[in-house]
Amino acid sequence: MPRPTSVPVDGGPASCFDHEVLAAVLQVRQAQVHVLLWRRARPPHAGRWALPGGRLGAREDLEASISRQLAEKVDVRDLSHLEQLETLGAPHRMPTGRTLATTYLGLVPGDVEPAVPDDTRWQPADDLPRMAFDHAAIVEAARRRLRSKLSYTNLGFALAPARFTMSELATYYRAALGHEVDATNLQRILVRRQQIEATGERIGSGPAGGRPASVFRFRSPTLQVTDAFAVLHPPAR
Amino acid sequence: MPRPTSVPVDGGPASCFDHEVLAAVLQVRQAQVHVLLWRRARPPHAGRWALPGGRLGAREDLEASISRQLAEKVDVRDLSHLEQLETLGAPHRMPTGRTLATTYLGLVPGDVEPAVPDDTRWQPADDLPRMAFDHAAIVEAARRRLRSKLSYTNLGFALAPARFTMSELATYYRAALGHEVDATNLQRILVRRQQIEATGERIGSGPAGGRPASVFRFRSPTLQVTDAFAVLHPPAR
DNA sequence: TCAAAAGTGTTCCATCTACACCCATGT
DNA sequence: ACATGGGTGTAGATGGAACACTTTTGA
Missing domain, CATH: 1.10.10.10 (Winged helix-like DNA-binding domain superfamily/Winged helix DNA-binding domain)
Incomplete structure (x- = not known):
């Protein structure tokens, strides 16, 4: 009987996985919870709205990766809190090939106004547009986490x-x-x-x-x- | 400026990651919380105790993977509960090369006695032996989760x-x-x-x-x- | 009849909600 | 003065902890 192992068994099947990190960044604006979304320019799901994030770097820690991507790509540098949510692993969650996603809840204080790029906007979380992939569910999970931790x-x-x-x-x-x-x-x-x-x-x-x-x-x-x-x-x- | 993307950017660096699933399977035995451990036979960390689990299968869902591995490798089939804990991504958490780990809390009812293989045993969670890698922290996280959800x-x-x-x-x-x-x-x-x-x-x-x-x-x-x-x-x- | 274990009733207490009322300021 | 919003005091409700007391059994 094979034994459980946490390292590749010699000669065992080598398989590895694309891995992305995604964040639901929430901010209360005008007395409503908003979430930072980015509009996809190209297929699949072109035109739909997605959470910011992207591929994990080869030598990068998960949390460092999402911090970096938020800073680089949507210019958000003043997160007051960041915590991990679920890791999604459904084999067909993306049509482009299997990609695992580790998701995060990010929070921004109510008084800052991060300058976000053109294709990015703060959307009321009660009124989400058509979202890419499984991203709508991630926003809901983030809101639930925020609610209970408060x-x-x-x-x-x-x-x-x-x-x-x-x-x-x-x-x-x-x-x-x-x-x-x-x-x-x-x-x-x-x-x-x-x-x-x-x-x-x-x-x-x-x-x-x-x-x-x-x-x-x-x-x-x-x-x-x-x-x-x-x-x-x-x-x- | 690059845009966030959840799919590989054409021409972007292709990188993928080893991914394992691990479970802290807890059972109350003789009025004490026990955790199911497996003894590593080979390096690294030969002789230390590890959590059951192993590599994610190429087409396998995360939860299906840990269920399968618990059944195959330590003969545990009667989990009464299984839920995801944290995903660990520290680049050097394993000396054998980078491996992400998605961890689970598993529970077994107090009255069943799953027959476990020889190199596997139920260990009182208050008295963990020298553990492999970051597995001791995972057991603690599992206990905390159990405590608060109760x-x-x-x-x-x-x-x-x-x-x-x-x-x-x-x-x-x-x-x-x-x-x-x-x-x-x-x-x-x-x-x-x-x-x-x-x-x-x-x-x-x-x-x-x-x-x-x-x-x-x-x-x-x-x-x-x-x-x-x-x-x-x-x-x- | 007594010891042991289970189960009930009751009191106590912490902590939250609800809301009346008082306070400090601008017009 | 009085309207407006902030702040305090306090009563009420809830729900869990503590514990004495009652119930039901075996020896």
């Missing part, structure tokens, strides 16, 4: 600007979670979990007046599980 | 036999979660979440007497998120 980690840091008011922050959470978020309760929850802190600054009130808002910031710029046993609940009705 | 999904079905008493079930949960689990509260929680139901049967009491236990079963044999907003807490002290 509940028990400090991942909000990756959605929000460096400094923000609580009502701004609530807007980001509302967009990503897809339900109402009470700014007043959000503050207490995130302060109690020690995710955010007041900077002491205040921001001037808007044109209609109103009490000036305190400015907050996240305490850590990297992912931490702040409360594995607590979550944000959607409103009862 | 809290908000019905994944217990994959750990427990088809029928069980509540004190048996609590043993599985204790082992996998790594903390005390009150059988009495576990019952109410899982019944409320509609994960388990009483079969109506009772099991005779043990040699020392005691009230005979009711027999329960899981209502679904597949993974379901039963309560995204609730978890099992560790005891306060």
Whole structure:
């Protein structure tokens, strides 16, 4: 009986696989989750929209590869977070020949406006166009991952600007979670979990007046599980 | 500027990668989480212990590949659950040349005893031997995944036999979660979440007497998120 | 009748939601 | 003054932990 092996068995069948990395880069823009898409110019699936990414380099780490490709090809350099999602291996997921794809979730803070090339755009994730290959499913997986991690980690840091008011922050959470978020309760929850802190600054009130808002910031710029046993609940009705 | 592409650019560098699939197959045995390991007979890392798996087949889906290899090579056919973990792509993770690895968590119910080959054994996951390559980290990732999914999904079905008493079930949960689990509260929680139901049967009491236990079963044999907003807490002290 | 194990009922507590009310500012 | 938005206080709801108590069996 053959034995499992993690290295090529001498004389065994040598086979290797094309491998690409793809990212669903999400940003909250105008209170809606958007995803960065690129329009395919040539077949197959010419004219459809695809996720940015491309072939893995011969000596390149997976995460380094997607970072590089986002920087080179769609000019996105200010990712606040990047994490691996699923690896897709269905033999016929692409008509051009077998290609494995390792997918990533990327996040961009709400206040930056990366200059993207002409054939690239931010698309509302609730209204995806006709997508190439299996890319629509990847976007959905990315949104689900973001949603659940917002509940028990400090991942909000990756959605929000460096400094923000609580009502701004609530807007980001509302967009990503897809339900109402009470700014007043959000503050207490995130302060109690020690995710955010007041900077002491205040921001001037808007044109209609109103009490000036305190400015907050996240305490850590990297992912931490702040409360594995607590979550944000959607409103009862 | 080059454009992102998910298919080989004509004339672009053609590169492809060895790809293996590996599984951390976990089973609770004698109230402890065990993992199925296989002892490497030849270099590199001869004598160290490795996870079962092997090369991806040319036309094979990832999940089909790991299932096949577990059946062929370590004679494990009764997985109650299988899910993908991370894909590892560090260029030098193996000294034999670059190999990507897609890793899986496999679960086997507590009451089956798969006959495994001689060079294969069930090892307590708390006491791993010297492991080959990066396989120890994969086991840890698998345990973490199991622990968190037990809290908000019905994944217990994959750990427990088809029928069980509540004190048996609590043993599985204790082992996998790594903390005390009150059988009495576990019952109410899982019944409320509609994960388990009483079969109506009772099991005779043990040699020392005691009230005979009711027999329960899981209502679904597949993974379901039963309560995204609730978890099992560790005891306060 | 007693020990042992299972199961129930009840209290306690943490943590979230809901919402009334107070605060600070512009017009 | 009063409208507007920010912030606090607090009551209510939920759901899990803790644990005493009851039930059912064997010796």
